[in-house]
Amino acid sequence: MSGPFHQTGGWIEVVAGVMFSGKSEELIRRVRRAMIAKKKVQVFKSHLDARYAGLYKVSSHDGRTVEAVPADSAAQISQQINPQANVIAIDEAQFLDDGIVELVTSLAARGRRVILAGTDTDFRGEPFGPMPQLMAIAEVVDKLHAICVLCGGPASRNQRLIGGKPAPYNSPQVMVGGTEAYEARCRMCHEVPASDAGQVTLFRNTA
Numbered sequence: 001m002s003g004p005f006h007q008t009g010g011w012i013e014v015v016a017g018v019m020f021s022g023k024s025e026e027l028i029r030r031v032r033r034a035m036i037a038k039k040k041v042q043v044f045k046s047h048l049d050a051r052y053a054g055l056y057k058v059s060s061h062d063g064r065t066v067e068a069v070p071a072d073s074a075a076q077i078s079q080q081i082n083p084q085a086n087v088i089a090i091d092e093a094q095f096l097d098d099g100i101v102e103l104v105t106s107l108a109a110r111g112r113r114v115i116l117a118g119t120d121t122d123f124r125g126e127p128f129g130p131m132p133q134l135m136a137i138a139e140v141v142d143k144l145h146a147i148c149v150l151c152g153g154p155a156s157r158n159q160r161l162i163g164g165k166p167a168p169y170n171s172p173q174v175m176v177g178g179t180e181a182y183e184a185r186c187r188m189c190h191e192v193p194a195s196d197a198g199q200v201t202l203f204r205n206t207a
């Protein structure tokens with residue numbers, strides 16, 4: 001996957017896809033292999049997602065972990081980078097600000113291998129945070145799929161549920177949660193109601 005880039009100095013890899021598609025598993029796999037290759041690896045993870053093993057680990061849904069430095073912003077990552085690190089891995093990249101694009105570009109230009117994992121679309125099926133730019137500037141992009149919980153096909157959408165019902169389009173973009181709040185679904189099974197019932201009524205009344 002990253003083989004052809006070994007001679008070129010630094011490069012950027014993005015592991016994109018919906019929740020449950022195996023992004024964290026893949027990031028952990030790449031980090032472990034880099035460690036076996038005796039590279040100095042540093043892993044960062046957004047503060048927002050502390051669901052599984054606390055703030056200092058990247059965990060996959062199957063429970064595997066690697067240690068991670070928590071960071072809320074590109075500036076926080078930049079301040080904590082170890083100059084000796086050959087490989088920088090960043091999980092939950094969708095929650096970071098646009099400064100991450102410039103930061104990883106400069107890391108790659110300085111010979112670092114950068115691995116970013118993130119959800120490329122939000123619960124509406126729209127591009128999430130800096131993921132589109134990161135996918136565009138990366139040398140290697142892998143888009144993973146989960147299994148649609150309704151039809152068993154390849155899932156490419158995050159279905160947000162509120163009280164067991166599909167969340168309306170106007171609910172906030174960031175709402176951290178696990179299986180109680182999100183399901184993996186395919187395009188056909190993904191549901192995003194235009195608005196909740198109250199607001200549709202309000203709209204009709206004022207029209």
Ligand code: ADP
Nearest residue numbers: 018019020021022023024025060061146147184
């Ligand atoms: P991500 O980081 O993309 O959210 P993880 O690496 O944390 O994904 O978890 C992937 C694992 O989640 C799978 O190997 C599988 O064990 C589990 N899983 C749970 N629900 C699903 C689903 N609907 N489709 C695929 N895998 C699922």
Ligand code: ZN
Nearest residue numbers: 148151186189
């Ligand atoms: Zn489906």
